Amino acid sequence: MFRKFSLSENKWNETFNVLIKGLKCYLYFWLILSFFRIVFIINMHDYISEQSNFTDIENALFLGMRMSMQTVGIMVSVALFALLLGRIFSVRWGTILMNVAVLLELAIACILFAARFPYYRVYHSGFNQMLFTAVHEDWSALFQTMIEQFSLPVRLSGAVFFAAILFFLWKKFLVLNVSKILPEHLNGRVLFLLIIFLLARFSLFGGSWSWQSQIDWENSAITKDAFLNEVILDDGQAIYRAYRMQQRNAGSNGLSYTAEDVKQFAAALSGKKTGNSSIDHYLVKQAQGAIIKKPGHIFLIISESYANWPLLDEYADLHIADGVKGLIAQKDTAYCSSFLPNGSSTVNALMGTVTNFADANLYLTTMVDKMKEPYSTATAPQMKKLGYAPNFYYAGPSSWENIEKFTKAQGFDNFYSRNDLTETSKGSVWGADDKDLYNFVLANTDESSSFNVILNVSNHSPFEVDLKANDFPSGQVTDALAPQYRNDEQLLKELGHFWYADKMLADFIDAMKNKYPDSLFIIVGDHADRYNIEKNPSMYKRYAIPFIINGRGISRNLLPKDAAGSQIDIFPTLVELIAPKGFTYYSVGRSLTLNNKIGANYAFAITNNSIGKTEEDQFIPEVFAETGTTQDSAAILQYADAIRAVSWWKAEYGDKIDSAVLKLAADSQ
CATH class of the missing domain: 3.40.720.10 (Alkaline Phosphatase, subunit A)
Structure with missing residues (x-):
């Protein structure tokens, strides 16, 4: 009796075919990104600290697979959009455009994967904000460096060749006969749609059920190993991190100090009272006499x-x-x-x-x-x-x-x-x-x-x-x-x-x-x-x-x-x-x-016996000398904020510390 489903059989089968292609695409991309992650760990295992163990690697792989669901979801969306766009003209054109999209995505993924190795060796990081710093570099010199030191032609050729192999395997994977698992009854169809919904939901929130429990690039560092924490982010996630950091820089240059904040910081640097609205009033100094x-x-x-x-x-x-x-x-x-x-x-x-x-x-x-x-x-x-x-x-x-x-x-x-x-x-x-x-x-x-x-x-x-x-x-x-x-x-x-x-x-x-x-x-x-x-x-x-x-x-x-x-x-x-x-x-x-x-x-602060990150709410020092004077954590963070706040305001807005300057700048944007 369930055969009399309100959606016609032809429409259902057509919808199912689109969804099954999307599901195949999803599984294929997910496997590839997970494979890349494993290969990277094996090849770069020397960067894993001695304190790490196999459990840390397992945790990094598991969380990485979860986070990659978001990357895969975007990749599949692009492929399905190409499929549906082509189907406006014909089923054949839909298949062609989807294959083109998949080929391009595989090529990009392989090129990024090939670049990840030398990038990490240089910066001890996955793709980061240095990508945007390169915009200001001498491009001809940068290109020459990539050729001579990082074997760009060889890496690029290898990436393209590997992408071609993956595309060949994708074509084989795409034509696998799944007619035997075609749900003919309402319960089966509901279950299939539920699976699609769950994958879409987890993809939306990076392997989590909702945004409240979502893990992203800002809180994904779950292991005690810096290398494994970078492995958790696939190349797409790492580039997104770089983009977000650059976007923050573009919006008030990543800094959100108010005029009053700047005045307080300037006063703290100089030891003067906060009554003056001139930065130079706080930055001016008198030499003590030649040594x-x-x-x-x-x-x-x-x-x-x-x-x-x-x-x-x-x-x-x-x-x-x-x-x-x-x-x-x-x-x-x-x-x-x-x-x-x-x-x-x-x-x-x-x-x-x-x-x-x-x-x-x-x-x-x-x-x-x-x-x-x-x-x-x-x-x-x-x-x-x-x-x-x-x-x-x-x-x-x-x-x-x-x-x-x-x-x-x-x-x-x-x-x-x-x-x-x-x-x-x-x-x-x-x-x-x-x-x-x-x-x-x-x-x-x-x-x-x-x-x-x-x-x-x-x-x-x-x-x-x-x-x-x-x-x-x-x-x-x-x-x-x-x-x-x-x-x-x-x-x-x-x-x-x-x-x-x-x-x-x-x-x-x-x-x-x-x-x-x-x-x-x-x-x-x-x-x-x-x-x-x-x-x-x-x-x-x-x-x-x-x-x-x-x-x-x-x-x-x-x-x-x-x-x-x-x-x-x-x-x-x-x-x-x-x-x-x-x-x-x-x-x-x-x-x-x-x-x-x-x-x-x-990002860092140093004293005569310790160094630590200033991006955290608390300065956690890494001690490098047995002797030395321990500095107050709050004072260190305040100093780091103060020199940045004063430098930012002076360079961007000039000498006068006035909230009206910020408003005028915001209105002009």
């Missing part, structure tokens, strides 16, 4: 990927940082090992050292046309007041990140780039070799007092320095590595480029001292977080960079033992070293000579 005799030349060297970990005693046998370690051993050198970059990329270091603003999700290099004058905190104009001609030297092209226009807009008199150099070696797509850059600076420096920022690029992928021609002791480095790393040619190349950057830097300082003995040198890395020997380095080894001051009058005990900082603290430290008492200057950061005990950036 050393005013040097003739000052060189701030921002060295590409110069992390602090190679300077640690446990890596001494590698001998890849002997140049700078020799410098640190000198009596006229001060060294702070508790130091953070301004952000995760070179452009963050550029913005921080040029403007002295903390990273606040603003791409200042893209805002040059709006810059009528340098910010009050900008380094170059203030160094001019101290009698120094500001010069900027960059090993790469002047077009990168709008760097020439940006530095000149912020007060640098002279800008030199790759076009100005005489290259004795081929360099790389990112710029000239360090040796040629330093030789140019050496030749271009004359008797007149100068402040020089030097930004090099050699220690950057695709790592093309001729290490053999520069006498890199590869055998010595290989012998010092643990057995499991000795056959890793890529790691050896990376360590070789650190050795080269270190040697060229030390050679330059020696040569410049011979020419101008009264020179002062400040050395920092632009960032760390690119490569380590360990697959799971500690937070300190992964993110910390060195801060080194060398020159006449500098002593080892110049900086307090509990000093810590970040790149926005470089300029105020320099001013307090050389400026006469009462000299007026503006900065967000604070001098390390005045016992600055906290360094912070976009």
Whole structure:
């Protein structure tokens, strides 16, 4: 009696065929994403921490499969839309368009899967916000790097070939005869539709029944292992995470401070009362008086990927940082090992050292046309007041990140780039070799007092320095590595480029001292977080960079033992070293000579014995030194918020702290 269902048999069968194709598509995509996840874990198992066990892997796989239901649901929706669109014309066209959609989705999935491996090796993360940072990069150089270091043609060809195989299997899977399971009775049909409903519901909420219990990229880190937490997100989910983070940045640049918040933070930074509505009122400082005799030349060297970990005693046998370690051993050198970059990329270091603003999700290099004058905190104009001609030297092209226009807009008199150099070696797509850059600076420096920022690029992928021609002791480095790393040619190349950057830097300082003995040198890395020997380095080894001051009058005990900082603290430290008492200057950061005990950036904070994330409600430190002064968690978080809030407002809205400014900006959007 159930055969007399109100929906005609033809209509039902037609609807069933569409639904069964969708169900097949769903199962196929779900299996593929789960297969990708398993292969990635097997291939990259070295990144799993020793503390993790098989249960952690099981949990990551299970939650990953649940979350992938949402990705699969979107992929199936695209395929079914193509099917229904084609069926407007005919059943045949519906099948064709669905197959085209499935083929494209498989190709995209395979390409992303192929890219996931090198991406994780570089960033220790699935696809993240660095995808959007790449928009501002030199695309030709980036493309060349992908070809030379990451074998783009091979990976792309392999991905396309694998997609073709998967599409072939999909065609076989699609034509499987399921007529025997065709529900002929009402109960069967209701059950089938219930299954479709359940899959749709779970897909909508990422493997959960409702939004209240939904797990997404913000709360999916259920294991204690960073690698497995990234594995939970499939490539689609990871890209969505990157998109959402970028979207937050675009909306008030990810920051939601009110005018009153900014005023409170500015007051907390300065120790002044909140009655004034001028940011500069809170940022203005008076120098305490020169600590050393005013040097003739000052060189701030921002060295590409110069992390602090190679300077640690446990890596001494590698001998890849002997140049700078020799410098640190000198009596006229001060060294702070508790130091953070301004952000995760070179452009963050550029913005921080040029403007002295903390990273606040603003791409200042893209805002040059709006810059009528340098910010009050900008380094170059203030160094001019101290009698120094500001010069900027960059090993790469002047077009990168709008760097020439940006530095000149912020007060640098002279800008030199790759076009100005005489290259004795081929360099790389990112710029000239360090040796040629330093030789140019050496030749271009004359008797007149100068402040020089030097930004090099050699220690950057695709790592093309001729290490053999520069006498890199590869055998010595290989012998010092643990057995499991000795056959890793890529790691050896990376360590070789650190050795080269270190040697060229030390050679330059020696040569410049011979020419101008009264020179002062400040050395920092632009960032760390690119490569380590360990697959799971500690937070300190992964993110910390060195801060080194060398020159006449500098002593080892110049900086307090509990000093810590970040790149926005470089300029105020320099001013307090050389400026006469009462000299007026503006900065967000604070001098390390005045016992600055906290360094912070976009996501982390550091003290002299611990480092931790500032994105959480509570600062949970990872201790890296047995001795040191424990800092108050609330004070650390407040400082991190304060430097970002003040930098964001000053860069985006100017000096006046007024809620009307925010309203006017919102109305104009």
